[in-house]
Amino acid sequence: MTSSSADVVVIGLGPGGGEVADRLLDAGMSVVGVERELVGGECPYWGCVPSKMMIRGSTLIAENRRADPYAGRSSIEPDLAFVAKRIRDEATDTWDDTVAADRFEGKGGRLVRGSAKLAGTGRVVVGDDTFVAARGVVVASGSAPVVPPVQGLADTRYWTNREAISAEQAPTSLVVLGGGSVGVELAQMFARYGMRCGARVWPPPCRGRNATRRPARRPTATAADGAP
Numbered sequence: 189m190t191s192s193s194a195d196v197v198v199i200g201l202g203p204g205g206g207e208v209a210d211r212l213l214d215a216g217m218s219v220v221g222v223e224r225e226l227v228g229g230e231c232p233y234w235g236c237v238p239s240k241m242m243i244r245g246s247t248l249i250a251e252n253r254r255a256d257p258y259a260g261r262s263s264i265e266p267d268l269a270f271v272a273k274r275i276r277d278e279a280t281d282t283w284d285d286t287v288a289a290d291r292f293e294g295k296g297g298r299l300v301r302g303s304a305k306l307a308g309t310g311r312v313v314v315g316d317d318t319f320v321a322a323r324g325v326v327v328a329s330g331s332a333p334v335v336p337p338v339q340g341l342a343d344t345r346y347w348t349n350r351e352a353i354s355a356e357q358a359p360t361s362l363v364v365l366g367g368g369s370v371g372v373e374l375a376q377m378f379a380r381y382g383m384r385c386g387a388r389v390w391p392p393p394c395r396g397r398n399a400t401r402r403p404a405r406r407p408t409a410t411a412a413d414g415a416p
């Protein structure tokens with residue numbers, strides 16, 4: 189059991205916590221960063237970066253299918269395994285955060301692996317160790333997918349974004365619960381990669397929480413790709 193101190197303790201080193209920690213280090217403060225999974229958080233490993241690689245691949249597939257009237261006959265055999273390999277080799281180091289952890293420590297941050305708990309004003313406990321923050325504690329613990337109370341869902345092997353992003357083959361069919369940006373982009377991407385039964389987005393994109401900010405043509409576009 190140890191106790192140590194720092195100017196600031198940052199809980200969670202995703203994009204939010206990582207940016208705060210960087211700026212505090214730049215300002216000359218001592219920073220303890222606590223991370224229970226991967227330094228970098230959701231975005232580089234199961235979010236923005238790999239999803240955009242998949243979407244880029246799926247756009248190439250769609251463009252290829254549209255080439256005929258403009259560029260000549262063209263054919264393509266969609267295969268998610270190609271982009272799955274790139275995600276492992278070029279984006280996530282097969283979900284290894286050594287580079288990001290080294291970068292944080294190289295800037296002078298103290299990285300603590302484990303799950304942080306608040307234990308009073310300025311006190312953070314990780315396992316048997318206590319960290320006392322002289323200036324403050326930053327909670328940047330992110331969010332997790334909400335699993336809706338759908339009867340029977342808990343007994344199925346459902347996916348969240350993590351299983352979708354780490355898939356090596358497109359599923360044969362998919363029902364996407366949640367018509368927000370993540371649900372829609374994943375549905376369209378998988379549909380373009382050749383799911384036989386298509387993706388159903390529920391609720392339909394137009395009726396999602398941010399309906400007023402969505403372009404009216406989006407359902408048409410996703411439907412054309414087999415993701416109504």
Ligand SMILES: Cc1cc2nc3c(=O)[nH]c(=O)nc-3n(C[C@H](O)[C@H](O)[C@H](O)COP(=O)(O)OP(=O)(O)OC[C@H]3O[C@@H](n4cnc5c(N)ncnc54)[C@H](O)[C@@H]3O)c2cc1C
Binds near residue numbers: 225
């Ligand atoms: C499929 C998908 C695509 C996306 N695409 C985009 C995009 O194109 N552009 C965009 O801007 N955003 C995108 N996002 C959203 C983006 O990933 C999030 O907005 C971003 O990751 C949020 O950063 P964060 O630091 O708040 O949280 P997170 O990234 O969730 O990081 C929080 C960190 O805190 C850690 N943590 C939590 N609790 C504790 C604890 N008690 N102790 C220690 N550590 C803890 C977690 O392990 C995690 O690493 C996408 C998300 C998904 C799922």
